[in-house]
Every structure is written in C-alpha cells, then in structure tokens.
Amino acid sequence: MFKAIVSADTLGAALDSVSVLVDECKVRLDEEGLTIRAVDPANVGMVDLELSASAFESYETDGGVIGVNLDRLEDIVGMADSGQLVHLDLDEETRKLHISLDGLEYTLALIDPDSIRQEPDLPDLDLSSEIVIEGADIDRAVTAADMVSDHIALGVDPDAEEFYVDAEGDTDDVHLELDREDLIDLTPGEARSLFSLDYLKDMNKAIPKDAEVTMELGEEFPVKMHFDFAEGDGHVTYMLAPRIQSD
C-alpha cells in the first residue's frame, strides 16, 4: 500500500536528482519516507535520495519496493503548475501507479524491481577535507572546466586554507580558488582527486544554484556531495569515483 500527496515541485526535484544518473530506479517505501539509491551503468556515479514523510502533504504506506521509469514520471510531474499537488496511489494487484493532478489521471506501469540494476552501497569513507559551498560556485567551476577539458581536479590546500578546482586542456587551463571568505565553511586537510567532468556536469544539473552543498574530499578518493531540498525534508548524496591521475 502506498498513497501520498506531494507538491509537484518537491517530487520533481527529487526525481531530477536521480534521473541525471539513471533512467530506471527502485523506490523504497517505508513509514519514514521514500528512498532511492542508484548507480550509473559504469559504476562511477552514485546517488542516495531521501524524501521524508514530512515532505508530503499526506503519506501512507505499509512498505515495499517499486520500479519506476524516471523519464515517464518526470514528464507527468512536469505537467503540473508550480505549487500544484500530485496524488500518488499504488495499485498492488496490477502493479500500476495512479498519478493524478488537477483532474488528470495517469496510470503508470511499474517495472519489475528485480529487472533493475542492484542498489549500490555507499561506502562510509573517512575523507580528510570538508567544504561547504554554494551550488552556484560548483556550476561556475564545472562550466569553466568544460571549456578546456573533460576532467577536473578538486582539491584543498590546507596551508593556504583554500578549496581549488583545476582543469587542464591541451592548450588552455582553468583554475578557481575559493578561500574561507568565498566558502560557507571549510575543514581543510590534504586532498586532491581527479574526476570525469561528464558525471560532475550531470550532478551539477540537479544541484540548486542556491543550495548549500557539503563536499567531502580526499587524496585520490571519491568525492561526496550532499545537499537538502524541500526545506530540509529532502536530502541528496552524490558520490563520484575518482579517475586515475595521468601524471
């Protein structure tokens, strides 16, 4: 059983954060809320989404897992005007999700969860640096790096107490330094890792420009980024595996 009412904006933001990495996903339902964990086919980028029951206008479930085509569901939710409510009602027998918004009813066929790539474990890493940064600054760094290269180094200089971004192209380079003044917060430690820009660009699409993003970095380790949405009732964690440094 699953029956819920939620604002289209909240549901849309939740779906967007997952759909930048995968087309289909398992949605876990329990009384606390809904969670989605997914990893891209190459096992490089992972997402962990939590949308707590308090993010919903009403929320009832006795638990379960459903398989969802994200594009379809996003298209339907995208038809709603901002602030409109979306009603979700699971039909367990037919394995269909009834979605209604303002008189419009959409019957979405669910996917067998067993046919969907297994959910990843997000490893509990002990990363040396923690940076709290505005979403807009991540966007700026990613956009600039994309002009010159297809990979990007993220690092922290503990002496200078700076977070930095490096992208080296064949002829041109991009460099961005943000110190304590420019950041929301910084817990410095030796850290530098190289990442595929494609994945970071995808994740960046789902990060609100005004979000406070907490970034955890290490030495040639994955980066973790987390941020809240829906006034704190929604939470996204991205994890991106490093590329091997070529030098």
Added chain:
Amino acid sequence: MFKAIVSADTLGAALDSVSVLVDECKVRLDEEGLTIRAVDPANVGMVDLELSASAFESYETDGGVIGVNLDRLEDIVGMADSGQLVHLDLDEETRKLHISLDGLEYTLALIDPDSIRQEPDLPDLDLSSEIVIEGADIDRAVTAADMVSDHIALGVDPDAEEFYVDAEGDTDDVHLELDREDLIDLTPGEARSLFSLDYLKDMNKAIPKDAEVTMELGEEFPVKMHFDFAEGDGHVTYMLAPRIQSD
C-alpha cells in the same frame, strides 16, 4: 479590388489557425469580410475561418478569390511589433499582394487559386453533445495524451454529466474527467469518438489558452471545435474526422 488595414495580431492569429493544417489556401474576399476554408491533404482535418470586415481598421473589396502561400505571409506579418498595423493592397493585374508595415513593403506573388486543393464542404452534422471548455484544458488533455499514445478518445458520459478524455498506450494510460464545475457549459448526450492525436495537436497550437472553445461530439462522428478571436470579429471552426475504433 482589395485594400485593407488590419492589426498584425489579428491577421497573425487568423493565418495561424489555417497554417496548422495546410501550406497554401484560397482566401475568399467579399464585403462582409474574408473567409478561408481548407482541408489537409489526407482529408482528415478541416478549417473554416471567418474574419469579418469589422476586424479591420479599414476594408474595401469588390470580391474575389486569391491563392496564398501561408508560410510567406506569416513570416512577413511576424516581422511586425504587437499592435502594429499591416496594409494589404491587391494588384489585380500582376496578381501580387502588396503588404506594407511601418515603411517596409513586401510584394507577395499570389498562387493561382485553381492550383490549390478544392475547398471542402463542412457537413452540417447533428451531434449529440456540446461542451464549452477553456483552451487551456484542451492543451492539458492533448499534452498528457501525447505522452502515451498517438490517438485520443473524446467522450461524454450523460449520466455522470462529464466530458472525458482517454488515451491508451502500450503500458500507460491517461484519463481526464471534467464535470459541469470544470467546464464552462455542457449539453450532455451519448458521445465517444477516437481521433488522431497529430491533428488535434496541430489544431491545439492555434487555439488560444484563454479561448472559450465550443466542442460538438457524437458517437463515432467527427468533432467540431469553434472559437472566436479578435474580440469576436474572427471565428474559427475546426472539424476532425474520427479514426475507426480498434476494439
């Protein structure tokens, strides 16, 4: 002889309603105003446009029929700013239409009307149901149906006093019900017909979101939709032939 001045907005709306179905058309001129009737090459969708002389700032003609390339004429009219006036002046000898707006003169070669597909007769059908609906609701129904299918059923349930829309896809379905409260007016009768979504999407493009659209429906019969524009001085009727129900 044909000499007229009309606002670019009015002329643009008139042309748009026809150009969604055909590229070329005959324009009939008489002292009452201008009329265009056209049917698409597959004989599925028809349009009947009336723009009365009172829609013009000035209007003079002694009658006649001209053949027009709609894309060309729309491009020219599209150059005008909102509220700007377009001057039309027919040169009978050269069979060219002189169009001027704000100092710019465009000479449009007309098409021999005999080379254009014959104008259809819009049959006088006795349809059982009449629905008066906002253009925005048609847009919503068409957009949602388009997510799942390439055809759409429009119907009326006389007992429930509801107008409904059904689209059945391979896996997903869309359903919309609008009762008296949601509609502007309803004269219910048994009615349900299936239509090609492509045609309805084209017609929908030309229906203003804030228009009151009168829709006449029957049992496996064509649908008629009409609406006014230019403050009532312009009137469009669309007629769309049904598809054969597959079940």
Added chain:
Amino acid sequence: MFKAIVSADTLGAALDSVSVLVDECKVRLDEEGLTIRAVDPANVGMVDLELSASAFESYETDGGVIGVNLDRLEDIVGMADSGQLVHLDLDEETRKLHISLDGLEYTLALIDPDSIRQEPDLPDLDLSSEIVIEGADIDRAVTAADMVSDHIALGVDPDAEEFYVDAEGDTDDVHLELDREDLIDLTPGEARSLFSLDYLKDMNKAIPKDAEVTMELGEEFPVKMHFDFAEGDGHVTYMLAPRIQSD
C-alpha cells in the same frame, strides 16, 4: 607587457563585432588602446575595431601584437555576469593570456600572429552618400530581405532624398524607403550598390539595435558602416565589397 581591467560587457561587445567575420585575429596593443583589423577569408567583409584605453578600468601596455582565438575568449567573457570586471594579464614568456573574473582564472594559449591572415588596409573611399540610421532599421531591412533573396541593394535617391533597400527574389520582392524623417541624418548623392546578404546579416548581428550607424554608400562601391559602443570609447567600422549587378 599588457595588463588591463575591463567590464565584461565592453570586452564582449568588442569581440562580437570581430567574431562575426573571423575566428582568429591579431590584437594590436599600444598606449592609446587596442585595435583589431580583420578580413574574412573571401576578402569581402572587413572590420576595424578600436577600443581606447579610456574604455578600460585600468590599462597598461608597452605595445605589441597578440594572436587570439575569438571563440575561446568570447566563451570565457560570456561566463561573467553583466557589469562584472575581467582582468587580463599577458605572460610574454609563455605567450599565454591570463584572464580572471570573480576568482576564476583562465589561461588562454595565444596564437602565433604570423600564422593569422594579414590585416587588411581599409581603403579611404570617397563615397557620395552618407546615411545615419538606427541599428534597429538595419535589422528590419536585413530580416525582410532575407525572406526573399540572398542579396540586397542599398541606395539613395537624391531627388526624393530617400535611402532605400531593395531585395528581389524569384517571386517576391522587398522594398524599404526611409526619408529624412525616418533617418537620423542624410547627406544624399547618387548611390546604389548590391551586396551579399550573408555578410550583412553577420555584421547586423554585432550592431546594437539602439546604435546610431553611419553608412557611406556609392555607385557600385563598397559600403562602410561605423558605430560607437562602450559610451563612445569603442568604435567599429565595417566595410563590405559590392557584388556585381546582374542586370
């Protein structure tokens, strides 16, 4: 040595006026400011750009010539918000230009100036007519002409004291007449020349709609167009060779 600070808007406008004609260019630096001269590969359209030192927040150079990839530089400058300042700093040893905006540093590899097409001489022509016209009117003429033809005639009728534009297509024609009332200023003389519309469309892209453009025209002679930007501290001259009249 070259070290300067300039608003992104001013630098962007300067680069745009050149990049509509060429991809790479030589930038001449001296204490008066920066100048760029370039001609397109077919030797049909030329540009002469001057951006005086007073257009910059700060400007220091001991002279020199650098070769620049315009697309790259435009992309970087395009990342700035309106009103933001761009810092430019030339590293003579590495032949790289350091560009920084709001903490972001971009290192642009310069091009060997000797590998770039030679700068043209803009001939000092004695043209019979001078028209001062709003950029918006050039845009209107070019857009309308483009509907019917790939070339455009610009002329002056000294008796009627009118500037006119003619474009003749296979079936349709466009004509625009602007008299003293419509123009900012007119010094009439016999003038009519035919031009390639493609070039004029490119130049038109870089002409601000609210610019006062001075156009010099002759009988089957090149047209010169000049306008100021950056509150008079920037100046662009375009010159476009005529096409041979086909009749």
